[in-house]
Amino acid sequence: MKLEDSLQYFKGVGPKRAEHLAASGFQTLEDLLYHLPFRYEDRRVVSRVAELGAGRDVTLVGAISSIKLNSWGGRSRRQVLRATFVDETGHLPLVWFHQGDWIRKKLEGASSWLVHGRVEASKKGVLQIVHPELEALSSDDDAAEAARVVPVYQKPGEIPVATMRSMVERAVVECSDLAKSVLPAPVEADLSLLPLADALRQVHMPGSSIDPVQLAAFATEGHRRLILEELFALQVGVNLRRVAREAETGQALPRADRFVSGFLDALPFNATSAQLRVIDEIAEDMARPRPMNRLVQGDVGSGKTVVAFAAALQAIDAGRQVAVMAPTELLAEQHYRTMETWAVEQRVRIELLTGGLSAGRAAATRERLQAGEVDLVVGTHALLQSGTGFAALGLAVIDEQHRFGVRQRAVLKEAAADTLLLSATPIPRTMALTLYGDVDLSLLDEMPPGRKTIVTRVLRQHDVDHLFERMAAQMKEGRQCYIVYPLVKESENVDLEDASGMAEKLRAGVFRDFEVGLLHGRMKADEKNEVMRGFQRGDIKVLVATTVIEVGIDVPNAGIMVVMHADRFGLAQLHQLRGRVGRDNAQAYCCLVSDERLGRDAWERLKVMENSSDGFEIAEADLRIRGPGEYLGTKQAGVPAFRAANLARDEELLLLARDKARQWLEQDPGLSDPRSSELRKSLANRWGDSLALAEVG
Numbered sequence: 001m002k003l004e005d006s007l008q009y010f011k012g013v014g015p016k017r018a019e020h021l022a023a024s025g026f027q028t029l030e031d032l033l034y035h036l037p038f039r040y041e042d043r044r045v046v047s048r049v050a051e052l053g054a055g056r057d058v059t060l061v062g063a064i065s066s067i068k069l070n071s072w073g074g075r076s077r078r079q080v081l082r083a084t085f086v087d088e089t090g091h092l093p094l095v096w097f098h099q100g101d102w103i104r105k106k107l108e109g110a111s112s113w114l115v116h117g118r119v120e121a122s123k124k125g126v127l128q129i130v131h132p133e134l135e136a137l138s139s140d141d142d143a144a145e146a147a148r149v150v151p152v153y154q155k156p157g158e159i160p161v162a163t164m165r166s167m168v169e170r171a172v173v174e175c176s177d178l179a180k181s182v183l184p185a186p187v188e189a190d191l192s193l194l195p196l197a198d199a200l201r202q203v204h205m206p207g208s209s210i211d212p213v214q215l216a217a218f219a220t221e222g223h224r225r226l227i228l229e230e231l232f233a234l235q236v237g238v239n240l241r242r243v244a245r246e247a248e249t250g251q252a253l254p255r256a257d258r259f260v261s262g263f264l265d266a267l268p269f270n271a272t273s274a275q276l277r278v279i280d281e282i283a284e285d286m287a288r289p290r291p292m293n294r295l296v297q298g299d300v301g302s303g304k305t306v307v308a309f310a311a312a313l314q315a316i317d318a319g320r321q322v323a324v325m326a327p328t329e330l331l332a333e334q335h336y337r338t339m340e341t342w343a344v345e346q347r348v349r350i351e352l353l354t355g356g357l358s359a360g361r362a363a364a365t366r367e368r369l370q371a372g373e374v375d376l377v378v379g380t381h382a383l384l385q386s387g388t389g390f391a392a393l394g395l396a397v398i399d400e401q402h403r404f405g406v407r408q409r410a411v412l413k414e415a416a417a418d419t420l421l422l423s424a425t426p427i428p429r430t431m432a433l434t435l436y437g438d439v440d441l442s443l444l445d446e447m448p449p450g451r452k453t454i455v456t457r458v459l460r461q462h463d464v465d466h467l468f469e470r471m472a473a474q475m476k477e478g479r480q481c482y483i484v485y486p487l488v489k490e491s492e493n494v495d496l497e498d499a500s501g502m503a504e505k506l507r508a509g510v511f512r513d514f515e516v517g518l519l520h521g522r523m524k525a526d527e528k529n530e531v532m533r534g535f536q537r538g539d540i541k542v543l544v545a546t547t548v549i550e551v552g553i554d555v556p557n558a559g560i561m562v563v564m565h566a567d568r569f570g571l572a573q574l575h576q577l578r579g580r581v582g583r584d585n586a587q588a589y590c591c592l593v594s595d596e597r598l599g600r601d602a603w604e605r606l607k608v609m610e611n612s613s614d615g616f617e618i619a620e621a622d623l624r625i626r627g628p629g630e631y632l633g634t635k636q637a638g639v640p641a642f643r644a645a646n647l648a649r650d651e652e653l654l655l656l657a658r659d660k661a662r663q664w665l666e667q668d669p670g671l672s673d674p675r676s677s678e679l680r681k682s683l684a685n686r687w688g689d690s691l692a693l694a695e696v697g
Contacts, residue, residue, distance in 0.1 A: 001175065003179065010170075012166065021159070033168075033175055040150065043147050059114065063085070080096070093122075115129065133161070151168075153165060184675040191228060194224075228653055250290050252288060253314055281442050291418055295440070325396065333529065351368065353366070353380075424576065431647055461595060485502060488500060517542070536555055538557060549580060592610075
């Protein structure tokens with residue numbers, strides 16, 4: 001077979017299993033071969049029944065007897081299979097649900113078994129193993145061979161863990177020699193790496209002499225080889241994007257220092273030194289005769305909007321138009337309200353373009369854009385629609401840019417000489433090197449003077465009554481509050497409070513003396529605007545909302561942020577929500593309320609928020625805990641799907657891969673060397689779409 005062949009023709013798979021595998025992204029033999037274990041079970045130590053205690057993963061060798069299958073429930077026919085494991089020191093109950101017939105037939109095939117699973121105490125306090133894994137043994141030699149380090153794989157759909165392991169193992173035995181290295185031979189030799197086939201065999205089928213500590217840390221020579229190969233190809237792609245960008249020609253937009261200085265002088269506050277530094281970096285970049293591609297990272301409240309407007313003035317002064325794109329209508333409307341005041345003062349023609357506008361108003365705005373009668377347009381995805389054109393677009397500002405895919409960002413980039421990306425979500429170093437290695441980076445690492453650190457507390461559900469009393473006291477003094485829930489409406493699938501239902505309860509209960517508003521993403525644009533205007537005026541004292549308020553809401557008088565079921569949110573998202581308060585010089589508070597039954601690990605994760613206000617530190621913790629896919633969203637275009645690498649774990653190898661990638665591109669900038677042929681194929685087939693390499697060539 002070839003690695004690109006369909007899995008349905010591979011022995012042990014077949015059409016039905018291939019269908020299950022395809023639904024989880026396993027199309028070819030290569031997909032199966034590179035489906036790496038996410039952990040390992042060390043079964044080399046065989047325990048005895050007399051030694052067992054609850055809460056331990058154990059390996060046992062002995063006989064299985066007293067096999068009984070019980071069924072009940074009429075047509076649903078629920079089943080439970082009970083058996084007894086026996087060795088020379090005692091006996092232990094084994095239990096299986098829903099797969100009794102299959103297990104019973106399997107148990108008839110041998111007299112000696114290796115059993116592996118977690119020992120648990122039943123409701124009656126009896127030790128047992130539920131759904132143990134079984135391996136039939138025929139001799140003492142089999143027992144010694146079976147007691148090994150076993151890889152554990154994520155299983156697609158209903159395919160059993162043992163079946164998945166068997167399919168992958170067969171693929172490794174029969175096909176690992178077919179795998180082709182994407183590393184050019186000189187790079188492979190320079191890194192002194194294990195041959196690719198050997199690396200695949202070691203990772204999937206670790207021998208009895210393997211170091212369990214290295215294996216658990218994914219730090220074996222086999223892992224190192226696969227991780228470096230993956231990161232090397234990725235870094236070559238990222239550097240090709242940078243080279244292609246630097247080769248582009250664009251229109252130099254002269255610095256507009258007097259125009260920008262007039263804007264800054266008119267502000268009711270002094271710009272921070274960080275803002276002035278970043279404004280200068282952007283001005284220099286825009287003045288060069290190549291397209292700018294710069295990312296401005298700044299924590300919540302660091303002043304990115306001021307920086308963006310200063311950049312807009314430089315483009316407008318040069319006779320060009322500016323588009324500011326935000327991921328939600330709420331954020332776009334917030335930017336429009338903020339910039340409208342500045343635009344009027346600076347005689348800049350500004351308009352709003354979102355999906356919530358009437359067809360007539362949107363069409364009129366598009367006509368004025370194409371006629372050059374608008375200097376600055378603020379909008380959402382509506383700016384990407386085919387009917388939207390510009391007379392002379394010179395700068396695209398993309399806020400919360402990680403919420404847009406590479407292709408979406410490219411639509412504006414194609415039409416604009418310069419691109420300015422903004423992010424209030426601090427991006428960990430490894431993530432930035434991976435996703436934005438081709439982008440120039442500016443940091444707003446200074447907050448406006450006078451801001452106090454927001455006091456953050458993690459609370460249990462039983463603390464809520466006292467918390468609401470404190471909030472009522474704050475509101476009597478004129479302050480406002482947010483309460484955020486994860487759901488818009490009640491769900492039968494999860495036992496969580498929802499924003500809509502709780503808004504009604506709070507209006508009728510503890511906050512009956514105050515105006516309670518409700519805001520969520522399913523509301524119409526005019527409804528959302530009405531609620532937000534009421535909150536900004538101070539008429540609404542308590543805003544009950546979903547994460548629609550995560551970005552783009554600026555109400556300085558709001559002093560308390562309460563997040564209910566906080567364990568349901570990522571740390572970066574909680575940090576964004578916390579940034580909605582503390583926007584004036586008064587002391588602000590953030591309370592993260594969790595379920596009474598919250599486990600220790602989840603509790604400790606929330607305590608990160610209590611102990612740190614540093615967005616970058618929190619982002620690193622979030623990446624480490626949730627991984628890159630969940631950190632930015634698994635559907636996010638531009639987030640590569642890694643087979644071997646982990647950005648939270650492999651920073652050292654990422655830096656090494658980046659250096660080697662740059663060195664190889666200096667030697668072979670067009671990847672025309674025959675030794676780069678497999679690398680070219682990998683970039684086209686695996687990384688091309690996520691890195692937008694089609695635009696590179």
